Amino acid sequence: MRTLADAPEQLAGKSGQQRIVLATDGLSNIGCSDxxxxxxxxxxxIAKIVQSCGPEIPxxxxxxxVEIVGWSCG
Structure with missing residues (x-):
């Protein structure tokens, strides 16, 4: 969630299409976005994560x- 919270500052003043791609294996995640x-x-x-994270989503x-890509090793 920290990456998404920092995004508005990173995107400020940029032109063109604004896109965030967040890649995660899910293993290091904690809390609602695990x-x-x-x-x-x-x-x-996706809907379950959005529902459980609710107020934590920036x-x-x-x-x-926003595109969140998850994969698992195992």
């Missing part, structure tokens, strides 16, 4: 596209 229980390709995991400027 992806260890999510199945690869299970898009319903407010991003309109028009910013």
């Amino acid at each position: 992806l260890r229980a999510a199945s690869i390709g299970d898009r319903s995991a 407010e991003l400027p309109k028009g910013v596209h």
